[in-house]
Amino acid sequence: MSHPSTYEPKTGIERWLDSRLPIVRFGADLMSYPTPRNLNYWYTFGGILSFCLAVQIITGIVLAMHYDASGAGAFMSVERGIMRDVNYGWLIRGVHANGASMFFVAVYLHIMRGIYYGSYKAPREVLWLLGCVIYVLMMATAFMGYVLPWGQMSFWGAKVITNLIGALPLVGKPITTLLWGGFSVDDPTLNRFFSLHYLLPFVIAAVVALHIWALHVPGNNNPTGVNVKSDNDTVAFHPFYTVKDGFAIGLFMIMFAVFVFYLPDALGKADNAIPANPLVTPAHIVPEWYLLPFYAILRAIPDKLLGVLALAGSIGMLFALPWLDTSKVKSMRYRPTARLYFFIWIAATCVLGWCGSQEPDGKLFGIESFNFIDYPIMSVTWASRIAALYYFSFFGIMLFLGLSETPLPVPDSLYTPVLKTPVAAPAE
């Protein structure tokens, strides 16, 4: 870790251990990590995400004890075994299945926070890239997990997504065969997805460790985007932020519990309660909500390969963001123009998400309209095209805005805005 160690071994055994394996020192330094004193609740999602990962790993390991990864047995082992026969199986699966959604709620807010406060800018580019890697791994893990109950959506979702890769020239087909282990999605596919679904969360945990390491070297950004200038600007992580994060996790758990106990199937699809059938495609295939914006981008483009490239590009843009945003000012608090474009970007992403859940030729607001090129102008397809165009343009806007906009005056220290607020006397 980057800050000087303040740990003093007190007992003989601690001194003995400290010169052999300084693990207590490591933990103590993590807790005394100097953290900007002005972090708000948007900064609690890191802790919430760690909580989510732990929940998924613990419930997942338990589910794996009762799960049968075979085409013939998977559906029954989940729907009858885990949901009806295993003691508290319904609860553990409810937590795991809804936990994936909660995980994505948290990661989206965490990413939005990062963009708003410019946390990807120097010297935190590696931290940001590792975060993007985690996000991609999460999507892969959740996708493979969704295949495991082997219902209709599991099966056809797996088929559609693996076929996406088949769109790539030359390598596409051989890679799809490698993923399938056969001529189509089948038993071998299910088995390897189970194996990888078990593995990837541990890979995520390892990348999270790197992510936190890359956080502790430059230290946290903060809502002003102004660098920490003196010890006065920081407080120790414990107890200040352990308590704040803990409180936020508590609130998050309430929302989580509402889903698990009152709305356990609200985020799922009824079709997945029908066993996988390779001879019947469900009338309306949609991915889980957290993948809908990307699905809409894919469908908006009438060409198969270009659609897949746009899908990959929409995530690739996040990786490139540190080099696309040219503004020297980090926080959008002081960039009113950028802030406006950012909020429109969030709105466009939500529109894409909604479009992804609808039929491509569905009418907007029930309005009948004329055909423009291939679809009616007031159709879901055209709405997703316009929203997708803005989604991508945002990154170009960030490139030019940094050079042309006039930011508001930035405070000289992260402490100033706190002192200027008449009511909030800085409590120590």
Added chain:
Amino acid sequence: MAQSLNPSASDPALAVDPNRRDFIHIAAAAAAAGGAVAVAWPLIDQLNPAADTLALSSLEFDLSKVPLGAETTLLWRKQPVFVRHRTPQEITAARAADHGALKDPESDAARVKAGHEQWLILLGSCTHLGCLPTFGGGEYKGWLCPCHGSVYDTSGRIRKGPAPKNLGVPDYAFLSDTKIKIG
């Protein structure tokens, strides 16, 4: 490079031929790289279809079970295969479109066996992302894919929507007038 890597080069008494040292470095690195590839290959190739999966390769089917104007779906190598008994109207419609604007130009005659034009045997997997198209929908009275709206005609050729190619025709042969062998 060889000079600087070789500490003894500056001392003529200890000098060894730098090219020999280089050769050992390169040979060792090459052996390690070759070894890594040799180890990686089985780890990748095991993902390919196993022998028992490949063994599910051919299927015989009695066509007399499918009346005129009907179709059935078989499962061959775990993939759906459509067997459609086409009506004369469907054949005429397909042939009339042979010279129209096709996304993936192919004549109807090339997609069936001569003398058995009424039998259309297709891989039932949308060439977009693999959903199962259903017969009777879409403006060409052929197949319509429920996933992203690809429309196929009565020859299984792509006419509209995101799919790039015509529905595939598996390898098959007529064993007799009423019996085919797929694969």
